[in-house]
Amino acid sequence: MLTRRIIEAALSAAMSTGADFAEVFVEDTCAKSVVMMDKKVERLVDSAQSGIGIRAFLGTRYTHASTSDLSERGVLECAMRVAGLIASASPFACKPLRERIFPSAHEVRIVPSSADNKARIDILRRAYDAAFAYDKAIIQVTGSFMDSDRRIQIANSDGLFATDRQVRCRIAVSAVSSDGHVNQNGFSGPGARRGLELFESQIVPEQVGKEAARIAMVNLKAGYCPAAVMPVAIDNGFGGVIFHEACGHSLEATQVAYNSSEFCGKIGKRVACDKVTAIDDGTLANEWGSIDIDDEGHPGQRNVLIENGILKGYMIDGFNSRRMGMPATGNSRRQDYTFCPTSRMTNTFIAPGPDEDKDIIASMEYGLYAAKMGGGSVNPATGAFNFAVLEGYLVRNGKIAEPVRGASLVGTGSGVLAKIDMVGKSLAHGQGMCGSSSGSLPVNVGQPMIRVSDITVGGR
Amino acid sequence: MDKLSIKSSLEKLLAQQGIKDYEIHIMGSDSQECDIFQSDVKSFSSSTSLDLCLKVLVDGRFGTANTQDFSMGGLEELARKAVDNAKSLETEAEDTVLEAGVYQACSNPVYPALASEQLRAKALEIQKSAYDADPRVIDGTETEALSVRYDIFMSNSKGVSLQGNTCLEGAFLSAVAKDGDDVQTAYCFRSGQLSELRDFDAVEKAVSCFGAVVPASGVYDIVFDTSCMRDFLSTFASVFYAKNAQLGLSLMAGKEGQAVSSQAVTLMDDPFEATSTIKISFDAEGCPTRTKAVIEDGVLKTLLYNSQTARKAKTQSTGNASGHMGPVGTTHYSFFIKPSSISKDDLLAKLGNGIYVSYMKGFHAGADASTGDFSIESLGFEVKDGKLGSSLKSFTVSGNFYEMLMKVEAVDDRLEFGIPSVFTRVGSPDLLVRGLSVAGK
Numbered sequence: 045m046l047t048r049r050i051i052e053a054a055l056s057a058a059m060s061t062g063a064d065f066a067e068v069f070v071e072d073t074c075a076k077s078v079v080m081m082d083k084k085v086e087r088l089v090d091s092a093q094s095g096i097g098i099r100a101f102l103g104t105r106y107t108h109a110s111t112s113d114l115s116e117r118g119v120l121e122c123a124m125r126v127a128g129l130i131a132s133a134s135p136f137a138c139k140p141l142r143e144r145i146f147p148s149a150h151e152v153r154i155v156p157s158s159a160d161n162k163a164r165i166d167i168l169r170r171a172y173d174a175a176f177a178y179d180k181a182i183i184q185v186t187g188s189f190m191d192s193d194r195r196i197q198i199a200n201s202d203g204l205f206a207t208d209r210q211v212r213c214r215i216a217v218s219a220v221s222s223d224g225h226v227n228q229n230g231f232s233g234p235g236a237r238r239g240l241e242l243f244e245s246q247i248v249p250e251q252v253g254k255e256a257a258r259i260a261m262v263n264l265k266a267g268y269c270p271a272a273v274m275p276v277a278i279d280n281g282f283g284g285v286i287f288h289e290a291c292g293h294s295l296e297a298t299q300v301a302y303n304s305s306e307f308c309g310k311i312g313k314r315v316a317c318d319k320v321t322a323i324d325d326g327t328l329a330n331e332w333g334s335i336d337i338d339d340e341g342h343p344g345q346r347n348v349l350i351e352n353g354i355l356k357g358y359m360i361d362g363f364n365s366r367r368m369g370m371p372a373t374g375n376s377r378r379q380d381y382t383f384c385p386t387s388r389m390t391n392t393f394i395a396p397g398p399d400e401d402k403d404i405i406a407s408m409e410y411g412l413y414a415a416k417m418g419g420g421s422v423n424p425a426t427g428a429f430n431f432a433v434l435e436g437y438l439v440r441n442g443k444i445a446e447p448v449r450g451a452s453l454v455g456t457g458s459g460v461l462a463k464i465d466m467v468g469k470s471l472a473h474g475q476g477m478c479g480s481s482s483g484s485l486p487v488n489v490g491q492p493m494i495r496v497s498d499i500t501v502g503g504r
Numbered sequence: 505m506d507k508l509s510i511k512s513s514l515e516k517l518l519a520q521q522g523i524k525d526y527e528i529h530i531m532g533s534d535s536q537e538c539d540i541f542q543s544d545v546k547s548f549s550s551s552t553s554l555d556l557c558l559k560v561l562v563d564g565r566f567g568t569a570n571t572q573d574f575s576m577g578g579l580e581e582l583a584r585k586a587v588d589n590a591k592s593l594e595t596e597a598e599d600t601v602l603e604a605g606v607y608q609a610c611s612n613p614v615y616p617a618l619a620s621e622q623l624r625a626k627a628l629e630i631q632k633s634a635y636d637a638d639p640r641v642i643d644g645t646e647t648e649a650l651s652v653r654y655d656i657f658m659s660n661s662k663g664v665s666l667q668g669n670t671c672l673e674g675a676f677l678s679a680v681a682k683d684g685d686d687v688q689t690a691y692c693f694r695s696g697q698l699s700e701l702r703d704f705d706a707v708e709k710a711v712s713c714f715g716a717v718v719p720a721s722g723v724y725d726i727v728f729d730t731s732c733m734r735d736f737l738s739t740f741a742s743v744f745y746a747k748n749a750q751l752g753l754s755l756m757a758g759k760e761g762q763a764v765s766s767q768a769v770t771l772m773d774d775p776f777e778a779t780s781t782i783k784i785s786f787d788a789e790g791c792p793t794r795t796k797a798v799i800e801d802g803v804l805k806t807l808l809y810n811s812q813t814a815r816k817a818k819t820q821s822t823g824n825a826s827g828h829m830g831p832v833g834t835t836h837y838s839f840f841i842k843p844s845s846i847s848k849d850d851l852l853a854k855l856g857n858g859i860y861v862s863y864m865k866g867f868h869a870g871a872d873a874s875t876g877d878f879s880i881e882s883l884g885f886e887v888k889d890g891k892l893g894s895s896l897k898s899f900t901v902s903g904n905f906y907e908m909l910m911k912v913e914a915v916d917d918r919l920e921f922g923i924p925s926v927f928t929r930v931g932s933p934d935l936l937v938r939g940l941s942v943a944g945k
Contacts, residue, residue, distance in 0.1 A: 081751060082751055084593075084594035084595055085592060085593050085594040085595070086593070086594075086595055086831075087568075087593075087830075087831045088567070088568070088589040088592050088593060088831075089568045089569065089570065089589065089830055089831060090568075090569040090570065090585040090586075090589065091569070091570040091571075092569075092570065092571040092572065092573055092578070092581070092582070093572055094571075094572050094573050095553065095572060104546075105544070105545055105546065105547065106546075106547045106548075107547065107548040107549070108547065108548070108549040108550075109549065109550045109551065110549075110550075110551040110552070110553070111551070111552045111553065112552070112553040112554055112555070112572040113552070113554070122552075125550055128620075129548040129550075129620055160588075161588060161589065161592040162592070165592060183752045184751050184752045184753055220752065220753060220874055222752070226875065227752075227753070227755065227874050227875045228875055229872055229874055229875060268902075271721045271900070271902070271941060271942075271943030271944075272721065272943070273945060302541055302643065302644055302646070303642065303643040303644045303680075304644035304680065306687070382551050382553065384547070384549055418869050418870075419868055419869035420866060420869045421865055421866040421868065421869060423689055423865065425644055425680050425687060425689045426687050426688065426689055428865070428881065428897075428898070429866075429881075430865060430866035430869065430870055430880070430881035430900070431866075431869060432866075432869040432870045432879070449877070450877050450879050450902060451879065452866075452869075452870050452879040452880070452881070452900055452902075454881045454898055454899070454900055454943075455898070500718075500898060500899075500900070500943060500944070500945075501943065502870075502879045502880075502881070502899075502900025502902055502943040503879065503900075503902060503941070503943055504879075504902045504903070504941040
């Protein structure tokens, strides 16, 4: 971490050629990862990342520079690189820094750096062995344990000076089943903004391993999903990835501020049926995507994006708030100091609705029940998205029938949003890593079970 | 602290702990990019970093740790963690520090350092050409010009001392076009010396998609555009890694010497490919790299080995160790399907009736390297009697990569490479495959 004197000097240097705003982001992150393959601890790596990212704004233009050299000379050279790319006739001055302490909603009882390798390996092995023991057809398991401890300093020319410490842990198991001819996969990967106490009560490692193996076995017995347009029930938890990809990215200022979203200019307009309320909430205690402050130093917020089907707001970072003329919403995030921060999701979910899960299934004469979703992607400009279904079943005559594999869901964000016609009551969250222009970030996705009245299901 | 000073400091620290065998890897990177929105600069970014990776050999196992903190305190912590990690591993105690090999000479182009003004001017030129190309181009269209340089230094306790560097200049145009309510996007990346780059055809691609219709579901013969095949190769490259075969995660296991594709496919891995600016003569273990056919006329000639997987298979490393900044794994270099001498028009004529798939999206979610299954969102064009017809949208192409290799009927002469990443990139010509499932309406 840097001294206040060096930070102030860096801000002054970055503003020296006429920027109207400057910001310093200092990071010191220690991370550890353990990987088990072939029933052995195969990889164990410590990574220490430290450096500084400096930004300067002039109107709706910005410059950014980063360096891993945290010497005073390295920092000032970085600041001068930023200043060198901006020129204005009327220089602005920095306000004096005023330190601010934000309360943390995320208690950490066992900081990972205080634990040895054995503590992590023991947790991972419980999950790993449970996956292998699930069925003789499980031929291979890959298990990983990751923890990170990120300390940041953020200061800007408006006088903000804040620090934060962000601890996260995650365990992930990928199981492969085989009948000798065909391999199939299953995956489970829960995580949280907690220390190692996460595995004392909230997450049972054996259940993580069993869940990955269970999905791999279901898929081994599944036939290919037929290709058709049909109604789809998407279960709770990671099923929320459909809102994240199909709509969430298109509600980020990164797209909206540049006319690259199908939701531009639609605030106050109906975009879904009145059962749909969607929220991005960075304040949820100890959740994987939670923040106390974002990477510009704004406190995390609960932002209602869609309320009873009406579009209420976007997720906006400080720079793009200038372009949009709307306030920042505590959504500015970056993978690390080398990335420029921009608007990103935190914990995004569809709120509970009025329908019973059993009624949703019973309403489908022929369709797909997506019990677990895989990942997906979207083109925000057109809204075109695709998702993989990790565990799926056909629904026949209102009952869940045989398992199917290889299904994908294809459509457009605004299209699928308008076709959500049933929303269940039981909200659950799932954890994932979201990739976008400011890097790879931990996010929660979530929803209760929903029904999409019709959607293209890709299959064979 | 320079590289030799870092090495010297670490040697002293390791000697104090009785560690004699080690590898030190130092990677420096320097990048800058300029983004244009509408007709003005949206942003300039530049980044410099220096990363150190230490691997220490303790009881036959390499322990690994990385840092960006080059202070004495940082180096002491690095050495302590690397030793701790070595002691916790459970792999076979067979790791060794390699002796120097015979390295093929290679050099990458060294472009003169770019001034920010040059980046800005080129990016603005490309952006202007996009707006000039068609009146339906709208805001949301963006251009990024970039320059990235890496240099890698590797040294070990057996006297190996190697240095390599790469240089990438390129530009990326993302075009958005609108006709009524019909919005289409397309992308184009070109690399080479920045000042020489031209023919950004993203606008042409975007406007060609207007009026697209959803095809009927069914089984189609398909020509995949080079960009789609590059995505396939990127996604499924790991099935050719010996490690995955040994773990039962690749169905290429035990297939060396056997036919794994049609005879139309020859798949190369070439660290010295002539057009590459990321050539490298050594891998992350210090082993010499070499040019090799992975598949030759349909026959799997070799998997890609590092020294660990080669030892297990009782063969020689192919020089494909990854892991300059982490534990040893496997990598490919310029990894590409060899082109033929027939043109794209001739390939479409061979197709006759079917679909030309021009764009695919979502491989990270819709394709599974361990099973080979894929189901991918696609755009394309109807092909009738060998000629491109109406544009198609909102369909998925599904199949299995292993089965698809067997169904390749022909490739054309249009070999293009994708965006490089440090020492790797993939390339392919367009490729004709018979009988794949399409889900449309």
